[in-house]
Every structure is written in C-alpha cells, then in structure tokens.
Amino acid sequence: MHELSIIASIVDIAEEQVKKASAQQVDSIELEIGELAGVEWAVLEFAWEVGVQRSVLENTDRYIQRIPGKARCVECGSSFLMKQIFDPCPKCGSYFNEILKGKELRVKALTVS
Amino acid sequence: MCGICGCGQPDGTIKITKVSAEHTHGHDHDHGHGHEHHHHHAHGNGRHHAPHQHHGGSFQPGKTVLQIEQDILGKNNLLAEHNRGFFEAKNILALNLVSSPGSGKTALLERTLTDLKNEFPCYVIEGDQQTSNDASRIAATGAEVVQINTGKGCHLEADMINDALKQLKPADDSLLFIENVGNLVCPAMFDLGEGARVVIISVTEGEDKPVKYPDMFHSSQLCIINKIDLLPYVSFDVEKAKEYARRVSHITEFIELSATTGQGMEQWYEWLRKKVGR
Numbered sequence: 593m594h595e596l597s598i599i600a601s602i603v604d605i606a607e608e609q610v611k612k613a614s615a616q617q618v619d620s621i622e623l624e625i626g627e628l629a630g631v632e633w634a635v636l637e638f639a640w641e642v643g644v645q646r647s648v649l650e651n652t653d654r655y656i657q658r659i660p661g662k663a664r665c666v667e668c669g670s671s672f673l674m675k676q677i678f679d680p681c682p683k684c685g686s687y688f689n690e691i692l693k694g695k696e697l698r699v700k701a702l703t704v705s
Numbered sequence: 706m707c708g709i710c711g712c713g714q715p716d717g718t719i720k721i722t723k724v725s726a727e728h729t730h731g732h733d734h735d736h737g738h739g740h741e742h743h744h745h746h747a748h749g750n751g752r753h754h755a756p757h758q759h760h761g762g763s764f765q766p767g768k769t770v771l772q773i774e775q776d777i778l779g780k781n782n783l784l785a786e787h788n789r790g791f792f793e794a795k796n797i798l799a800l801n802l803v804s805s806p807g808s809g810k811t812a813l814l815e816r817t818l819t820d821l822k823n824e825f826p827c828y829v830i831e832g833d834q835q836t837s838n839d840a841s842r843i844a845a846t847g848a849e850v851v852q853i854n855t856g857k858g859c860h861l862e863a864d865m866i867n868d869a870l871k872q873l874k875p876a877d878d879s880l881l882f883i884e885n886v887g888n889l890v891c892p893a894m895f896d897l898g899e900g901a902r903v904v905i906i907s908v909t910e911g912e913d914k915p916v917k918y919p920d921m922f923h924s925s926q927l928c929i930i931n932k933i934d935l936l937p938y939v940s941f942d943v944e945k946a947k948e949y950a951r952r953v954s955h956i957t958e959f960i961e962l963s964a965t966t967g968q969g970m971e972q973w974y975e976w977l978r979k980k981v982g983r
C-alpha cells in the first residue's frame with residue numbers, strides 16, 4: 593500500500609508550496625505518473641480520498657497525466673512501447689532493455705489561491 | 706483501518722523502539738518506550754466526494770500556477786542520501802534485506818550475527834508492521850537492535866532509518882543490517898541510503914518471483930536463495946530461478962544457503978568480508 597505514502601509525499605509537497613506562496617488553498621494539482629512507476633491506479637484512486645483528508649488537497653481537483661512506458665532494446669537497438677516493466681523486446685526477444693519513459697512520479701504543477 | 710489489505714491498523718503511527726535482550730521473553734506487546742512520530746496523514750471517517758479526473762484539463766486564469774516539476778519521492782531520496790553520507794563517513798556497510806514474508810530474513814540474521822559477532826560490530830534495524838518478535842529474536846543473539854513498527858506502512862522509508870540511527874548509534878567500521886518489511890513491491894521504490902540491497906527468495910516460493918517482482922530484483926545487488934535444505938522435497942529449480950533473475954536484473958552473484966542448517970553460510974560471509982574490504 594505504498595500508494596498512501598506516495599499521496600502523503602504529494603500532500604507534503606503541496607503544503608510546502610502553499611506556505612511558500614502564502615496561499616490559502618490548492619485549487620488543482622497536476623501529476624505525472626508513468627505506467628511503469630509501480631503505481632496501481634485503482635489503489636491510488638481509492639487511497640487518494642483517505643490520504644488527502646484534512647490536508648490542503650482535500651478539495652483539490654486532481655489531474656493525472658499517465659506516461660506510457662517506452663524502452664530501447666540494448667541488443668538490437670529498437671525502441672518499443674513497454675506495457676509491463678521488463679517486457680522483452682518485441683523484435684529480438686531480449687530482456688535487456690533500457691527504460692526511457694514511464695518511471696515518472698512527479699508533481700508537475702499546482703494552482704493555488 | 707487499511708481498506709486495501711484489511712490489516713485493521715487504526716492509524717498511521719510509526720513507532721521506533723530500542724529492543725534489548727532483557728525484553729526477549731516472548732511477549733509481543735509494546736513497552737511504550739521509544740518515541741512516536743506521525744508519518745502518514747491520518748484518515749477519519751471517509752467522506753465520499755466524486756472522483757474528479759478531467760484529463761489534461763486547463764487551469765483557470767486569475768490564480769497562481771506553480772510549475773514545480775517536483776519528484777514525489779524526492780524527499781525520501783534526499784534523506785536516503787543523508788543516511789548514505791553518514792554510513793560512508795563512519796565506514797559502515799549498511800545492507801537492506803528484502804523478501805516476501807517468511808523467506809528467512811530473520812533466520813539468516815540470527816545465524817549471521819551469532820557467527821560474526823567476534824569479527825564485526827553488528828547492528829540491526831528491524832522493520833515490522835506490528836510486532837517486535839523479530840527484534841526480540843535478534844536481541845537474543847546479543848546484537849544491538851532497533852525496531853521500527855510501520856503500522857499500516859508496508860515498507861521502510863529513509864526518515865525512519867534516520868530516526869532509528871539516532872537511537873542505535875552504530876560504531877565506526879561496523880555492519881548494519883536493515884530487515885525491511887516482508888514485501889517485494891514497494892520497498893523497491895524507497896531508497897534507505899543502504900550500501901547494497903540483498904533480495905532473498907526461498908525454495909518454497911516460485912522460481913518466477915524475479916519476473917513477478919522485477920523492480921525489486923532490478924534494484925538489488927545480491928540474490929540469496931534460502932532454505933536449500935528443503936530442495937529434496939520441493940520442485941524448485943535453482944537454475945531457472947537464476948535465469949529469471951538475470952533477465953530482469955544485473956545480479957550476477959547468487960548465494961544458495963540454508964539459514965537453518967548453516968550450509969552455504971560461509972559464502973555469504975565471504976561476500977560480506979569482500980564488501981567491507983577485508
């Protein structure tokens with residue numbers, strides 16, 4: 593259930609930003625989460641409500657930008673979309689792939705007022 | 706209550722307790738010493754509001770937009786680097802031991818601490834959701850141990866290690882073993898500042914563990930295959946397990962051992978000596 597700790601970290605980041613900006617509330621928050629970042633979407637969804645209670649994010653609109661996994665095969669050099677972490681290269685079957693995208697776990701932006 | 710695994714933990718309180726050998730006579734309740742620290746944000750009665758998730762929606766004018774691009778795990782990573790600096794300065798080899806529940810982390814530590822106690826000063830940080838049973842088993846070997854009860858948290862984080870170190874006060878040139886919470890998923894995401902990560906599987910598990918939990922194997926430097934005394938009774942294929950692990954990780958070193966019979970332990974000690982540079 594690390595989704596709850598991830599949300600707790602997001603809350604920490606938001607609270608820090610609100611304080612720094614001398615704002616009252618967070619109207620919206622934009623997250624970037626890669627498909628290979630190890631986040632279970634259903635769990636994140638469920639845990640969000642619990643995790644943001646009584647925090648600055650309690651009534652905040654949340655936007656999640658999901659970033660598809662992308663990898664490059666170390667053996668044959670071809671790039672491909674990676675659905676699951678460490679899927680083999682569809683061209684040559686190698687498991688030695690360099691992950692280029694999809695591990696993101698970022699707070700991209702906040703709107704405060 | 707945690708609604709995901711139903712573990713019934715009432716809140717997110719983390720407890721860090723020094724466990725000493727006098728307290729090893731088998732009760733598993735807390736002694737109330739040690740300090741508490743509120744880690745996760747508490748949750749009251751679930752007020753449901755509709756999930757609002759308009760993908761890529763635009764931000765309204767008249768409000769301040771802060772483009773922060775901040776890594777969510779950034780704070781943990783920063784604290785992990787603090788810990789790493791501390792270990793480096795004191796020449797402490799810190800190992801993060803990860804596995805599924807029951808693979809034998811505590812058993813491995815019990816034997817290791819007993820065998821190596823005259824060779825290295827050894828310290829242990831025990832991560833466990835609820836009990837201090839493992840810490841008591843460790844304390845019985847004479848090693849210094851601090852227990853971190855993570856409550857509903859299913860992994861250790863760098864700030865918990867930081868707090869535990871303040872109580873443990875490990876000596877220079879020592880070994881520090883960190884037994885993570887039994888779970889192969891999220892401990893992979895949380896750097897503790899360790900010098901190396903050791904993943905343990907036992908022959909009573911499936912050989913395909915590495916491909917099921919690739920992140921954990923990918924972030925480990927050593928793979929221990931435990932309970933080899935049971936190989937005659939199970940269908941576990943050691944070579945296949947290694948093949949799977951090599952697929953998803955850079956692990957080239959595997960140590961097959963039995964924490965119960967002691968078979969193969971010498972290889973593990975050799976690995977430790979090499980890491981320490983002796």
Ligand SMILES: Nc1nc2c(ncn2[C@@H]2O[C@H](COP(=O)(O)OP(=O)(O)O)[C@@H](O)[C@H]2O)c(=O)[nH]1
Nearest residue numbers: 806807808809810811812887931932963964965
């Ligand atoms: N047969 C056998 N049992 C073991 C071995 N290592 C651990 N066990 C048993 O496996 C169970 C779980 O071990 P434990 O150390 O508590 O696992 P942990 O949850 O990873 O800390 C205990 O009953 C141990 O006695 C081993 O090498 N061989």
Ligand SMILES: [Mg+2]
Nearest residue numbers: 810811839884
């Ligand atoms: Mg244990």
Ligand SMILES: [Zn+2]
Nearest residue numbers: 665668681684
């Ligand atoms: Zn290829």
Ligand SMILES: [Zn+2]
Nearest residue numbers: 707710711712
């Ligand atoms: Zn739980």
Ligand SMILES: [Zn+2]
Nearest residue numbers: 594859860891
């Ligand atoms: Zn976790």
